[in-house]
Amino acid sequence: MSLIMPVFAVIIILFGLVRRVPVFDAFLTGAREGAQTLWRIAPTILGLIFAVGLLKSSGAVAVIDRVLAPAANAVGFPPEVVPMALLRPVSGSGSSALLMTVLQDCGPDSFAGRVASVLAGSSETTFFAATMYFGSIGVKKLRHTLLAAVAADVTAMLVSAATVHLFFG
Numbered sequence: 001m002s003l004i005m006p007v008f009a010v011i012i013i014l015f016g017l018v019r020r021v022p023v024f025d026a027f028l029t030g031a032r033e034g035a036q037t038l039w040r041i042a043p044t045i046l047g048l049i050f051a052v053g054l055l056k057s058s059g060a061v062a063v064i065d066r067v068l069a070p071a072a073n074a075v076g077f078p079p080e081v082v083p084m085a086l087l088r089p090v091s092g093s094g095s096s097a098l099l100m101t102v103l104q105d106c107g108p109d110s111f112a113g114r115v116a117s118v119l120a121g122s123s124e125t126t127f128f129a130a131t132m133y134f135g136s137i138g139v140k141k142l143r144h145t146l147l148a149a150v151a152a153d154v155t156a157m158l159v160s161a162a163t164v165h166l167f168f169g
Contacts, residue, residue, distance in 0.1 A: 041135035048131055052091050061086060077161045078112035080105065085119060085157045089126035089150065096120070114168060118160040123153050 016023040055061055061083060068086075069079040077085075084098035099120050106112040126149040134142060 037136045040138065041132060044131045044135045045128075048090070048127060052087075052094065056094070075158060075161070076165065077157060078106075078115050080112040081116045081119065084116055085123075085153075088119065088123050089153045090128065092125040092128065095125075111164060111168070114164045115161050118163055119157060122160055123156040124149070126150060126153055 013023050016026065064086060065079075065083050068082050072079045072082050080102055084095050084102060087098055088095040099116050102116040103113050108114075108117070126146070130142060130145060130149065134140075134145070
């Protein structure tokens with residue numbers, strides 16, 4: 001198992017040599033372009049990280065959670081998972097920490113634990129992904145992308161609860 005990456009690298013190098021590609025020059029070009037992309041998206045990523053930290057430390061997430069709990073109950077979504085559902089589109093690591101909290105507090109075989117697990121596996125860090133992908137190619141107007149992505153996140157939230165109801169009762 002530990003040889004997978006070195007073997008993969010050797011295969012790529014051999015493939016390039018057979019095709020008569022200057023492998024090291026191609027590597028340097030790719031590394032240069034990657035560094036330029038990182039330089040272009042770094043301010044956006046820093047802004048996103050700052051905004052997430054600000055929302056969490058200000059208590060805004062807790063207030064939103066309390067406001068949304070009755071609606072979550074009405075649609076059959078466990079209120080214990082609402083904070084994770086809110087944070088998932090913004091922060092993968094933050095939502096993973098909240099997943100662990102749900103699993104510790106409610107148990108992995110509880111309804112909330114199962115819904116949180118399904119949600120973690122079926123949703124995306126929408127705003128982070130949009131920042132990375134669109135920022136790397138210099139797109140500033142996201143048009144309908146965010147609306148569609150947030151709709152997909154809400155769908156993942158509702159379907160995760162419905163799926164757990166369907167399979168586990």
